[in-house]
Amino acid sequence: MLSLKNISKYHKAGSLKTTILNNINLDVDAGEFVSIMGPSGSGKSSLLNIIGMLDEPSEGYQYFLNEPVHQLKEKQRSALYKKNIGFVFQAYHLIDELNVYENIETPLLYQDVKAAERKALVADMLDRFQIVGKKDLFPSQLSGGQQQLVGIARALIVTPKLLLADEPTGNLNSKQGDEIMELFSKLNKEGMTIIQVTHSEKNAAYGSRIINLLDGTIESSKNI
Amino acid sequence: MIKNYLKTAWRNLISKKFYSAINIIGLTIGLAVGLLILIWVKDELSYDRFNTKIDQIYKVNASIGTGASRQVWGNVSAPVAFHALKDVPGVINAVRIIQNYNYSTFRYKDKILRENGNNLAFVDDSFFKMFDFKLLKGNINKPFINDQSVIITERTAKRYFGSVDPVGKTLMADSKDPYTVSGVIADFPGNSSITGNMLFSIDRKRKEYDGKDYWKAMDEDWGNYFAQTFLQIKANESTKAIGEKLTRIHFKYQKSKSSDGVFQLQPMADIHLYNPDGSAAGIQTVKVFSIVAILILIIACINYVNLSTARAMLRSKEVSIRKIIGADRKQLFIQFIIETALCFTIALLLAFILIYISMPLYNKIAGKQMHFDLFSANVWQVVALTVIATLVASSIYPALLLSSFKPISALKGKISGAGNASFRKALVVCQFAFSIGLIIGTIIINKQLNYIHTKQLGYDKEHVFALSMHNMRDHYTAIKAQLLTHPEVLSVTASDNSIINSSSNTGDTDWDGKDPNTTLLISPFEIDKDFLPMFKVQFIAGRNFTASKSDTANFILNETAVKITGIKNPLGKRFKLHSLDGTIIGVVKDFHFASLKETIKPLIFSYRPTGDQMFIKTSGKNATAAIKLADNFWKQYNSNFPYEYTFLDDTYNAMYKTDQQTGILFDIFAGIAIFISCLGLFGLATYTAQVKVKEIGIRKVLGASVANITAMLSKDFLVLVIIAFAIASPIAWYMMSKWLMGYAYRAQLHWWIIGVAGFAAILIAFLTISFQSIKAALANPVKSLRSE
Incomplete structure (x- = not known):
């Protein structure tokens, strides 16, 4: 599904060059559930952002669904990720002014989906995550776990091929976290490709492969 | 989609109540004031334009004199219209309007009402055809049945006759001359330069010439410049040529100096805003106010732009999420435009309400009868122009900025804010430069008005009231003597001017020694012997009139007259006024006998104790008693006239009424500009405190005092206000010096004015900012540092 070849990322501040990612090579196949681990500052999130095309690498080649991402223009890149990638964040990042229903509906609005179809899709999603009763509530009225559920529902509404999650349970207590990880696991079994960044060994274990990062390089990669 | 945008926009407004309120209040006031000023400007520019033939109508003005004493008069002599119609090809029609000062009261049955001579005029029959004043009743082809006919306005008809049909009814003028109403004309519009209550046939004026005087007939009287004359000219005719032709005709019939009575044509469209000599009159205020309106609108827009771009930083998270979940830049752009439009719609509705509420007060201050009619095309022209301009100016930049974030960095809170922070700073500087400019303008205008108010005029008008004598005139000496027996009356005098x-x-x-080619224009005053002592006019040479017989051939001049005529050692020298050859017996120190906008002109006093104006000097506490005393005589002699008197102080103030009105309006506008600017500054300060909350927390933990933090937060803004001050003050200074040039006598401009303005602006700005700064500085650092 995606392939990174010799990907490096560094910042230059004056004469000081800070390397964030150093010569990363990574292939992920469809249907995999990859967990990226590593201490703070090891480059986990940067790697995830590059995979999600929200950020550009300084060097290297990147392919996504056989498209050479490093050759694409900004516009084409964003079109590619909008259609194929769903994002889930540690801080949920719901839109505060929109209620649950509208938060989930928004991506469809941007893709010009017809009203009737939108209604059906959102209703399905609410049903699937068992949050129908919460559809008129605003993010501030929900618990963290519920907010993250909405976040995931929003990511999935456009049926992406790849789900990227940056510490999805980082702000949750262990019970809520477990529920989210169960959900990921279920989604993966239904065929969704997932890449998550996590600090927790336990959560990493839900995946099919664990990649350990240290100081911007892949230290180890093991299948479970 | 639009529905969704509107919904988000609305919720955004509601959830950020503080910013929304500041934004909407600023916009509402800006729009309301901007619109009010533009309505005023439009009203000024609309004068006389309702006349459909306005492009063809010209007023004839006359240039008199040469050099320094040259004047251009708005009235010309009566034969000008007569000959223009008869002898000048290209002139289609001519109308004369001659004020009728013959009467002061009119009576219908028991109802006696006073009429000011300024509202009574003799007009040519063509009056009703050249202008668009509607003759509601009467025959337009023969408006006056005979020279005892009168045409009155609707309002006048209602005053005298109530609901009775006035046509055919008789109005008794001053209880002696009957006039029959032959027509009713619609009231003159508020924006008409020509106004009045009653119109008389010019034939009545014609009858005043009995062929025995120097001027045999009205249409041969080249000497009296009393006729406002309008000509309707064929398109493409040269107005210059017509003016020259009229001048040539004038000199053919009247042998006079080639400098007196040179006629020139002024378009009717210009008469309201320009003086007869073409110099700026009201147009200056129109220009100033247009600029002020635009400045206020710009200030309000800057507020909006500043606040929304500042807030964009706080909204960057939302924008980033929207981008990540699939929003195009275009879609975000539309979203923000819609938010602005919503804000504007609300502000506009509120502005309309505000305008409606303030219209009566505004009309009172401005001395106009303007209407705010939501369904008038005029209003919407102004609204559309204002709103579109403001909307474009205040929506595109914030929308562009907000939609241009890089999503991932914005989400992390890393926004390249440096660039647009300096943009915001530039806008704040701009805003405050306008405000400081307006403050300086206000101070200088007020100073000048105050100067006029307290200026030593060179004579004493304290506690003097004036009245027209009418029938008392023939008994003046006796009345004067009797009045003076009362201690309440300090002095009594009479004059014709x-x-x-x-x-x-x-x-x-x-x-x-007069150069035969020059003309000296001089103001003649016919006075009695007590006039100069009563007004405490000072002599610099010679003596006052003594009421001796020989005084009828004596003259007193003012300094300026002596200087301009060039008479050396004037006492005892010959001077001729009209047909009277006399001797100069005194010279008085110059005093201001006209508006301070004009320099002191030459003046000549002659002894004629028969003027119609009686002046009575009393004291502050005896004024009521003195007025009562004069009333007794009035009742005795003038029982057909309502008692009428005016204190000279009031007359004096009335002369500067327009200036006072302008001054008050300017005060209000400057205040509003400052208020809106501060509103924006307040919002920005709040934003800064929010953004710097972490920095403030850290500094406090490290031991910074509240004063340190307040200073840190206020410093940046104060620097901006100081820069604004540096830019605004020289410009405002220059523009106000130009404005002052309109006055011949002006207040001294001191540098402290600028200092005061700058200090005031900085103080107001500091108070505005420090409220937020102190609040931020007092906050508990534990709270602000415990984020994420």
Whole structure:
């Protein structure tokens, strides 16, 4: 599904060059559930952002669904990720002014989906995550776990091929976290490709492969 | 989609109540004031335009005199219209309007009402055809049945006759001359330069010439410049050529100096805003106010732009999420435009309400009868122009900025804010530069008005009231003697002219050594012997009139007259005024007998104790008693006239009424500009405190005091206000010096004015900012540092 070849990322501040990612090579196949681990500052999130095309690498080649991402223009890149990638964040990042229903509906609005179809899709999603009763509530009225559920529902509404999650349970207590990880696991079994960044060994274990990062390089990669 | 945008926009407004309120209040006031000013400007520019033939109508003005004493008069002599119609090809029609000062009251049955001579006029029959004043009743082809006919306005008809049909009814003028109403004309519009209550046939004026005087008939009287004359000219005719032709005709019939009575044509469209000589009159205020309106709108827009771009930083998270979940830049752009439009719609509705509420007060201050009609095309023209301009100016930049974030960095809170922070700073500087400019303008205008108010005029008008004598005139000496027996009356005198604002001029003078090619325009005053002592006019040479017989051939001049005529050692020298050859017996120190906008002109006093104006000097506490005493005589002699008197102080103030009105309006506008600017500054300060909350927390933990933090937060803004001050003050100074040039006598401009303005602006700005700064500085650092 995606392939990174010799990907490096560094910042230059004056004469000081800070390397964030150093010569990363990574292939992920469809249907995999990859967990990226590593201490703070090891480059986990940067790697995830590059995979999600929200950020550009300084060097290297990147392919996504056989498209050479490093050759694409900004516009084409964003079109590619909008259609194929769903994002889930540690801080949920719901839109505060929109209620649950509208938060989930928004991506469809941007893709010009017809009203009737939108209604059906959102209703399905609410049903699937068992949050129908919460559809008129605003993010501030929900618990963290519920907010993250909405976040995931929003990511999935456009049926992406790849789900990227940056510490999805980082702000949750262990019970809520477990529920989210169960959900990921279920989604993966239904065929969704997932890449998550996590600090927790336990959560990493839900995946099919664990990649350990240290100081911007892949230290180890093991299948479970 | 649009529905969704509107919904988000609305919720955004509601959830950020503080910013929304600041934004909407600023916009509402800006729009309301901007619109009010533009309505005023539009009203000024609309004068006389309702006349469909306005492009063809010209007023004839006359240039009199040469060099320094040259004047251009708005009235010309009666034969001008007569000959223009008869002898000048290209002139289609001519109308004369001659004020009728013959009467002061009219009676219908028991109802006696007073009429000011300014509202009574003799007009040519063509009046009703050249202008668009609607003759509601009467025959447009023969408006006046005979010379005892009168045409009255609707309002006048209602005053005298109530609901009774006035046509055919008789109005008794001053209880002696009957006039029959032959027509009713629609009231003159508020924006008409020509106004009045009653119109008389010019044939009535014609009858005043009995063929025995120097001027045999009205249409041969080249000497009296009393007719406002309008000509309707064929398109493409040269107005210059017509003016020259009229001048040539004038000199053919009247042998006079080639400098007196040179006619020139002024488009009717210009008469409201320009003086007869073409110099700027009201147009200056129109220009100033247009600029002020635009400045206020710009200030309000800047507020919006500043606040929304500042807030964009706080909204960057939302924008980033929207981008990540699939929003195009275009879609975000539309979202923000819609938010602005919503804000504007609300502000506009509120502005309309505000305008409606303030219209009566505004009309009172501005001295106009403007209407705010939501369904009038005029209003919407102004609204559309204002709103579109403001909307474009205040929506595109914030929308562009907000939609241009890089999503991932914005989400992390890393926004390249440096660039647009300096943009915001530039806008704040701009805003405050305008405000400081307006403050300086206000101070200088007020100073000048105050100067006029307290200026030593060179004479004493304290506690003097004036009245027209009418029938008392024949008994003046006796009345005066009786009045003076009362201690309440300090002095009594008479004149034919107003000492406040002399209205007449003559060029008919001669003296030894006069250059035959020049004309001296001089204001003649006919006074009795007590006039000069009562007004405490000072002599610099010679003596006052003594009421001796020989005084009828004596003259007193003012300093300026002596200087301009060039008479050396004037006492005892010959001077000729009209047909009277006399001797100069005194010279008085110059005093202001006209508006301070004009320099002191030459003046001549002659001894004629028969003027119609009686002046009575009393004291502050005896004023009521003195007025009562004069009333007794009035009742005795003038029982057909309502008692009428005016204190000279009031007359004097009335002369500067327009200036006072302008001054008050300017005060209000400047205040509003400052208020809106501060509103924006307040919002920005709040934003800064929010953004710097972490920095403030850290500094406090490290031991910074509240004063340190307040200073840190306020410093940046104060620097901006100081920069604004540096930019605004020289410009405002320059523009106000130009404005002052309009006054011949002006207040001294001191540098402290600028200092005061700058200090005021900085103080207001500091108070605005420090409220937020202190609040931020007092906050508990534990709270602000415990984020994420």
